[in-house]
Amino acid sequence: MTKNQEPLKRAILNPATEETLARVKDAGEKEVNSAVSLAKKTFPLWASKSPAERAGLLFAWANLIEENSARLAHLESQNTGKPLKLSQDGDLPFAVDNLRFFASSARVSETPASAEYATGYMSFLKREPIGPVALITPWNYPLMMAIWKLAPALAAGNSCVIKPAELTPLTTLEIAKLALQAGIPEGVINVVLGGEETGKLLTSRPEIKMISFTGDTSTGRKIMSQAAPTVKRAHLELGGKAPFIVFEDADLSAAIQGAVVASFVNAGQDCTAATRLYVHKKVFDRFTADFVRETKKIKLGLFDDPQTDMGPLISEEHRDRVEGFLERAKNIKILLGGNRPSHLKRGFFLSPTIILNAEQKSELVQKEIFGPVVCLLPFKDEAEAIQLSNDIEYGLAASLWTANTQRALRVSSALRFGTVWINDHLPLTSETPHGGFNQSGFGKDLSRMALEEYTVIKHIMADMTGDIRKPWHYTVFGKK
Numbered sequence: 001m002t003k004n005q006e007p008l009k010r011a012i013l014n015p016a017t018e019e020t021l022a023r024v025k026d027a028g029e030k031e032v033n034s035a036v037s038l039a040k041k042t043f044p045l046w047a048s049k050s051p052a053e054r055a056g057l058l059f060a061w062a063n064l065i066e067e068n069s070a071r072l073a074h075l076e077s078q079n080t081g082k083p084l085k086l087s088q089d090g091d092l093p094f095a096v097d098n099l100r101f102f103a104s105s106a107r108v109s110e111t112p113a114s115a116e117y118a119t120g121y122m123s124f125l126k127r128e129p130i131g132p133v134a135l136i137t138p139w140n141y142p143l144m145m146a147i148w149k150l151a152p153a154l155a156a157g158n159s160c161v162i163k164p165a166e167l168t169p170l171t172t173l174e175i176a177k178l179a180l181q182a183g184i185p186e187g188v189i190n191v192v193l194g195g196e197e198t199g200k201l202l203t204s205r206p207e208i209k210m211i212s213f214t215g216d217t218s219t220g221r222k223i224m225s226q227a228a229p230t231v232k233r234a235h236l237e238l239g240g241k242a243p244f245i246v247f248e249d250a251d252l253s254a255a256i257q258g259a260v261v262a263s264f265v266n267a268g269q270d271c272t273a274a275t276r277l278y279v280h281k282k283v284f285d286r287f288t289a290d291f292v293r294e295t296k297k298i299k300l301g302l303f304d305d306p307q308t309d310m311g312p313l314i315s316e317e318h319r320d321r322v323e324g325f326l327e328r329a330k331n332i333k334i335l336l337g338g339n340r341p342s343h344l345k346r347g348f349f350l351s352p353t354i355i356l357n358a359e360q361k362s363e364l365v366q367k368e369i370f371g372p373v374v375c376l377l378p379f380k381d382e383a384e385a386i387q388l389s390n391d392i393e394y395g396l397a398a399s400l401w402t403a404n405t406q407r408a409l410r411v412s413s414a415l416r417f418g419t420v421w422i423n424d425h426l427p428l429t430s431e432t433p434h435g436g437f438n439q440s441g442f443g444k445d446l447s448r449m450a451l452e453e454y455t456v457i458k459h460i461m462a463d464m465t466g467d468i469r470k471p472w473h474y475t476v477f478g479k480k
């Protein structure tokens with residue numbers, strides 16, 4: 001390569017080894033415009049397919065993803081560093097199930113009944129696709145997040161331009177190829193690569209009628225303002241800072257096991273991860289000792305080592321960001337971790353970290369760290385547990401652990417979060433909605449509610465009388 005042929009392409013890394021997996025070229029204005037034009041052109045074709053036809057193609061796509069799931073899981077883990085078992089047994093089967101769920105749901109459209117709501121008129125309510133939609137995804141579950149958006153958007157009849165996160169585009173490109181193989185027409189799914197600049201170009205196009213975004217709350221604020229000039233619908237799945245409340249009567253072994261998984265899954269890079277463990281003061285010491293003991297058993301390593309429980313953080317920059325929280329913190333006690341594991345010489349690893357004595361108002365407790373860092377905090381009674389849990393700008397997910405059914409129901413009602421688990425933390429299903437309260441955003445992923453997010457309601461009102469002048473005309477002009 002000569003000096004004049006500087007590589008324009010950006011390296012995509014394996015964050016555990018820092019090896020380059022691929023090189024990609026970010027989409028500029030020309031590429032974004034051409035993707036949006038294609039989505040606009042194919043929109044009428046895709047929207048006019050019957051729900052059964054669309055469902056058939058989505059099922060064919062789901063089958064191909066399933067057939068290729070070993071290869072896709074491997075690529076996903078290579079690009080994110082997450083253990084293969086998490087991609088293989090978690091992300092891939094769930095994504096396939098999500099796709100099948102939305103394929104089936106495409107055939108059931110719900111609105112209030114058609115009826116004569118005004119005398120002499122018949123009203124029909126229809127759900128229609130919105131138009132070409134922009135789908136913007138994060139790097140923590142790249143394939144699954146792509147399916148969470150593509151599946152309902154396509155099932156509802158929209159064409160799409162998807163922009164995966166700049167660090168993790170590989171599986172999105174692969175599933176887009178499989179969509180073509182499944183028979184989904186060219187131009188219905190368009191992929192553009194790049195980061196914020198590409199995202200801004202995409203969201204500014206007037207042909208795009210909706211922006212569905214998953215990512216950081218600060219980016220969500222920008223998306224809202226980018227949507228404003230052309231009054232686009234925005235669907236925002238943003239950050240979280242989930243409380244995990246352990247009452248004194250909880251099954252402590254189950255809660256400790258649950259806390260280890262919920263805090264350190266995907267190296268804590270999960271919007272629903274347990275990050276604030278509020279534990280009743282009567283059981284605080286016991287919980288703390290056992291939680292530390294169990295967390296010590298987590299094995300960090302390469303994604304394809306079956307012993308690996310936890311991989312690296314996604315990038316050097318992100319690890320620096322997470323470590324910044326620890327460096328700035330005052331008067332805390334780091335019970336475990338807080339350092340880079342010495343046995344892993346390369347990659348962006350950070351040990352599971354447990355913190356004591358963090359203040360409720362500190363950034364460690366208030367801000368999303370998005371890494372393997374968890375704060376242990378005592379509480380004295382139910383009212384305080386609720387107050388501390390709700391004292392946050394986010395509202396995505398929470399859990400509570402107790403043997404008392406009345407208390408479980410009371411506290412789950414009082415918590416201001418989109419999902420509240422009782423005696424568990426993390427599980428989601430295709431049938432149930434996922435989305436935030438407060439600054440965790442609005443709109444729901446998963447479930448029939450997600451399908452509805454990608455539709456717009458049309459009211460068609462038809463005169464049934466044939467009279468030229470209707471009674472209501474006289475109330476506007478003239479006399480009877």
Ligand code: NAD
Nearest residue numbers: 137138139164165195196199200215216219237238239271
């Ligand atoms: P991010 O906000 O940095 O980026 C998300 C996506 O937005 C990327 O594709 C990025 O390139 C793009 N982007 C950035 N600026 C943009 C702009 N101005 N216009 C258009 N696109 C832009 O988030 P991230 O670091 O990739 O992901 C981590 C975040 O995602 C965390 O906050 C996490 O909580 C959140 N998340 C939320 C959910 C949920 O369901 N609520 C699920 C997964 C992740």
